[in-house]
Amino acid sequence: MEGILLSGIGGLYTVLCDGVQYKLRAQAKIRRRRLTPLPGDRVLFTPGHADEDGWLEELMPRKNCFVRPAAANLDVICLCVSAAAPQADLLLLDRMLLQCAMNGVESVIVITKCDADEGFCAQARAQYEMCGARVVAVSAADGTGVEALKAILKGRIHAMAGQSGVGKSSLLNALYGLRQETGSLSQRIDRGRNTTRHSALIPLEDGGMALDTPGFSLFDLEVMDPLELTRHTPEFVPYEGRCRFSPCTHRKEPGCAVLADVDLGLLPRERWMRYCTLFDDMDIKWRNRYD
Ligand SMILES: Nc1nc2c(ncn2[C@@H]2O[C@H](COP(=O)(O)OP(=O)(O)OP(=O)(O)O)[C@@H](O)[C@H]2O)c(=O)[nH]1
Ligand SMILES: [Mg+2]
Numbered sequence: 001m002e003g004i005l006l007s008g009i010g011g012l013y014t015v016l017c018d019g020v021q022y023k024l025r026a027q028a029k030i031r032r033r034r035l036t037p038l039p040g041d042r043v044l045f046t047p048g049h050a051d052e053d054g055w056l057e058e059l060m061p062r063k064n065c066f067v068r069p070a071a072a073n074l075d076v077i078c079l080c081v082s083a084a085a086p087q088a089d090l091l092l093l094d095r096m097l098l099q100c101a102m103n104g105v106e107s108v109i110v111i112t113k114c115d116a117d118e119g120f121c122a123q124a125r126a127q128y129e130m131c132g133a134r135v136v137a138v139s140a141a142d143g144t145g146v147e148a149l150k151a152i153l154k155g156r157i158h159a160m161a162g163q164s165g166v167g168k169s170s171l172l173n174a175l176y177g178l179r180q181e182t183g184s185l186s187q188r189i190d191r192g193r194n195t196t197r198h199s200a201l202i203p204l205e206d207g208g209m210a211l212d213t214p215g216f217s218l219f220d221l222e223v224m225d226p227l228e229l230t231r232h233t234p235e236f237v238p239y240e241g242r243c244r245f246s247p248c249t250h251r252k253e254p255g256c257a258v259l260a261d262v263d264l265g266l267l268p269r270e271r272w273m274r275y276c277t278l279f280d281d282m283d284i285k286w287r288n289r290y291d
């Protein structure tokens, strides 16, 4: 039979097929090939008899897959950052945006807790809308933006990604009337507490599916030629061929059209500075890749 993998915890996988959920163990050949079945994977399986577990036999080719959050075959990812605590980590957001761009997966920047905003929404919009990113401000507390986001996600397989405590589970509850467990922020350290422990894909009435994932704060892009970062930064694309040097990394080259527009305020300087940080990091990793 063919189904979609919803979750995997401790070697036990839950697979959905025709509205029925099956509990499965991975066959030895999957374990031997060191394949990690991920939520969103299309799989072939044999159900067990009575209340025995069945067998997960084959993973179908993936259209995309992600390490953070661990998932496959996503249509769209909500990259969640909070307008209140925990403080938004925009470098992490930019890494996630790059990861989506490189995997060819649509992303939406979701600013959570906009009811408690003290100016962050406007600042983030200014930086990211100039880059062609989609930004939606939402509040699970007062319902702001929930319908707008729901319209974007309708009928699609989507994941909530972001730091612990940004309100991913709360947002899913507000969007779909679910009862995902949510946690309070630790007052002392002002961080989330990893309330959601495992990724789980949830089938929705509109035919779509939502993936709730555990928060993360560390995430590195795979090692690649840093020029890939340049190519996948959308606001730089219109500048191709307009700089004196080609390729241009748009960091300090004389006659760089990007630098000129950053100086004129036509491109957001903060975002460009984060790009330079990511580029320099990747440059070092790329040069040391054989060490
Ligand atoms: N003011 C306000 N607080 C919110 C909102 N959404 C969530 N919170 C609070 O933020 C805290 C964390 O929410 P969760 O939904 O558990 O966050 P999470 O991103 O799922 O966290 P992890 O599962 O640990 O990754 C809770 O105390 C929520 O009450 C919101 O829209 N406004
Ligand atoms: Mg959660």
Ligand SMILES: [Zn+2]
Binding pocket: 243, 248, 249, 250, 251, 253, 255, 256, 257, 258, 259
């Ligand atoms: Zn340039």
